[in-house]
Amino acid sequence: MAFFSKNPIEPVPDVETKVWACENDQCTCWMRADYSLQKTPNCPICNSEMTQEIRMLPELK
Helix, strand or coil, rough: CCCCCCCCCCCEEEEEEEEEECCCCCCCCCEEEHHCCCCCCCCCCCCCCEEEEEEEEHHHC
């Protein structure tokens, strides 16, 4: 079954977003800073330290 909408879906704009990124070169983990529960989190995957970065990501409403 297919669903077709008459209303076109508007593209979500990318905005500059603060993120925490894992410092371990072998790990690709990152998270939005707004959703971090700690002031300076450790990587939930490899437990390495994380640093703040700015990335262009889709805006969340």
